[in-house]
Amino acid sequence: MPCQHTSRAAADRRYAAPGPSSDGLDRWVSVGGVFPVGGVGVMLLLIGGAALVCWLLALALRPRLGWLTAGAIAGFVWSVAVIASITLIPANGAPGIVPAEGRLTTCSWDIGGPAPDGFWIVGGGQRTLNAVVFVPAGALLVLALARWPRVAVVGVPVGLALLAAYSVGIELTQLALARIDRSCDVTDVVDNVTGAVIGVGVGLVLALVLRPWRQRPGTA
Numbered sequence: 001m002p003c004q005h006t007s008r009a010a011a012d013r014r015y016a017a018p019g020p021s022s023d024g025l026d027r028w029v030s031v032g033g034v035f036p037v038g039g040v041g042v043m044l045l046l047i048g049g050a051a052l053v054c055w056l057l058a059l060a061l062r063p064r065l066g067w068l069t070a071g072a073i074a075g076f077v078w079s080v081a082v083i084a085s086i087t088l089i090p091a092n093g094a095p096g097i098v099p100a101e102g103r104l105t106t107c108s109w110d111i112g113g114p115a116p117d118g119f120w121i122v123g124g125g126q127r128t129l130n131a132v133v134f135v136p137a138g139a140l141l142v143l144a145l146a147r148w149p150r151v152a153v154v155g156v157p158v159g160l161a162l163l164a165a166y167s168v169g170i171e172l173t174q175l176a177l178a179r180i181d182r183s184c185d186v187t188d189v190v191d192n193v194t195g196a197v198i199g200v201g202v203g204l205v206l207a208l209v210l211r212p213w214r215q216r217p218g219t220a
Contacts, residue, residue: 043085048083065147072143079137080166086133087170088177130188131195138199139165139206146207147215160196167192178179 054074061070141159145152167189175184 130191134195144201
């Protein structure tokens with residue numbers, strides 16, 4: 001889930017180090033250890049680093065594709081990197097050791113159930129933010145392919161399916177890695193895909209306005 005920073009099922013638990021007994025250590029072995037990084041600063045650092053790399057990518061593609069298509073491709077890559085940064089990095093710093101008994105074993109299928117408030121950096125409800133974070137990826141996907149209309153007819157649906165698979169992969173990762181202090185929820189996938197679909201709609205409108213298929217290499 002892109003913006004949630006505390007697992008719902010574990011919201012009423014606090015993490016504590018195991019006791020000295022061997023039984024206690026055995027209970028922790030499956031999810032023991034400390035996640036080495038976390039916090040908003042780390043997220044912003046990764047996002048900034050990805051932005052620099054994608055800017056260089058846009059510069060490299062510009063002579064052949066023009067600024068619009070090159071920027072859209074680089075922007076799409078950056079948006080995907082941003083999603084990974086805000087979903088797979090612990091929001092409140094390294095959470096430390098997560099007890100095995102506090103780890104969810106399955107994804108929540110309570111579609112549309114209660115959701116916490118959004119990520120504190122950006123106000124708003126959790127579900128709204130889960131959708132919004134995928135909108136740029138959907139829009140930039142269309143703009144990145146619009147230069148080649150025949151390719152876009154196939155590429156946009158395929159890309160949308162891959163974004164949905166990306167969301168599923170994030171949720172499964174959150175389920176498997178309890179130590180990143182996230183939880184798996186099918187509602188998040190629904191919201192992510194909804195955001196991506198909205199983004200595709202926005203991208204189609206922008207493509208009709210900007211008409212990248214008419215632009216020459218080296219132009220804006």
